[in-house]
Amino acid sequence: MSKVFVNIGLSLDGYMAPEGMTMKNPGYKNWGAKWGALMTWLLNTQYFRENLKFGPGGETGPVNDLVRTTTERIGANIMGKRMFDQGEVAWPERALVLARESAGSRDIRIAGGADVIQQYLNLGAIDELEIALAPVFFGGGRRLFENLREPGPQFRIDKVLDGSAATHLRYVRQ
Amino acid sequence: MSKVFVNIGLSLDGYMAPEGMTMKNPGYKNWGAKWGALMTWLLNTQYFRENLKFGPGGETGPVNDLVRTTTERIGANIMGKRMFDQGEVAWPERALVLARESAGSRDIRIAGGADVIQQYLNLGAIDELEIALAPVFFGGGRRLFENLREPGPQFRIDKVLDGSAATHLRYVRQ
Numbered sequence: 001m002s003k004v005f006v007n008i009g010l011s012l013d014g015y016m017a018p019e020g021m022t023m024k025n026p027g028y029k030n031w032g033a034k035w036g037a038l039m040t041w042l043l044n045t046q047y048f049r050e051n052l053k054f055g056p057g058g059e060t061g062p063v064n065d066l067v068r069t070t071t072e073r074i075g076a077n078i079m080g081k082r083m084f085d086q087g088e089v090a091w092p093e094r095a096l097v098l099a100r101e102s103a104g105s106r107d108i109r110i111a112g113g114a115d116v117i118q119q120y121l122n123l124g125a126i127d128e129l130e131i132a133l134a135p136v137f138f139g140g141g142r143r144l145f146e147n148l149r150e151p152g153p154q155f156r157i158d159k160v161l162d163g164s165a166a167t168h169l170r171y172v173r174q
Numbered sequence: 175m176s177k178v179f180v181n182i183g184l185s186l187d188g189y190m191a192p193e194g195m196t197m198k199n200p201g202y203k204n205w206g207a208k209w210g211a212l213m214t215w216l217l218n219t220q221y222f223r224e225n226l227k228f229g230p231g232g233e234t235g236p237v238n239d240l241v242r243t244t245t246e247r248i249g250a251n252i253m254g255k256r257m258f259d260q261g262e263v264a265w266p267e268r269a270l271v272l273a274r275e276s277a278g279s280r281d282i283r284i285a286g287g288a289d290v291i292q293q294y295l296n297l298g299a300i301d302e303l304e305i306a307l308a309p310v311f312f313g314g315g316r317r318l319f320e321n322l323r324e325p326g327p328q329f330r331i332d333k334v335l336d337g338s339a340a341t342h343l344r345y346v347r348q
């Protein structure tokens with residue numbers, strides 16, 4: 001059966017997105033630079049640059065391989081309204097059921113935002129939690145880990161990949 | 175000159191201590207078990223067990239070596255009132271100046287709690303930030319990273335040690 005996984009960038013102080021991150025207000029509190037620092041590990045990879053037609057070049061190596069593997073395993077994405085409103089495709093209700101039908105033998109990524117990830121963590125529905133932890137401080141914004149029910153979700157460390165712009169932490173549900 | 179460093183355990187959801195962690199109320203919200211899960215990486219090491227007279231045994235290897243190196247580099251500890259009230263020795267005002275005098279050629283550890291670490295981060299006084307990130311969720315408690323001023327502190331990834339009970343992240347000030 002398809003695995004349900006999360007793969008996101010996280011600031012060292014626990015934020016998925018800096019305060020006031022909206023396309024309508026690109027200059028607010030320097031959010032663009034903060035988000036760029038968070039995502040440097042991804043933006044610099046050859047695979048990502050090719051996919052988004054950013055032109056040739058980009059880093060190869062283990063982080064690039066990780067980005068390719070992660071992208072290619074996705075059979076369906078689930079995301080919330082806020083992320084949709086920022087320009088992505090949304091899923092309606094019964095998202096996980098529909099995503100399982102759609103994903104086939106591939107996997108289902110809970111793409112975000114934070115509130116959607118929190119809901120799926122509280123449901124115990126997330127099999128794998130992949131975090132690219134970047135050495136950057138946002139000071140405010142959307143926290144990833146809030147509103148978790150007790151007892152909290154149970155994960156064990158599965159793998160760690162040490163990149164220069166982020167530490168890639170992979171946890172698997174126990 | 176002495177380096178100023180932080181070396182702490184952190185839950186995956188960003189807490190240094192679970193909610194209601196006081197010696198007066200050991201059964202509150204299962205905080206003892208949570209704290210034990212946070213500190214498994216430390217409590218299991220041979221060096222720590224020897225130091226606290228827990229008896230023979232314990233893990234050797236890279237995490238044990240890390241605990242020894244970290245402990246032996248400390249020339250002075252700075253900690254806050256809450257941590258002192260829990261049974262440790264406190265430092266008065268002008269703590270960093272006095273600690274530098276006292277530490278000699280060794281280093282100064284900002285031991286905590288969270289509010290003290292936040293104050294020193296905001297002062298730009300922390301040279302090295304060492305975090306043992308444990309795969310445990312507290313759901314509430316004392317957050318490590320709050321109340322940080324803008325622009326936030328600037329660190330780069332220095333080293334990552336992949337343990338089974340925690341990921342040992344080492345950041346150095348830029």
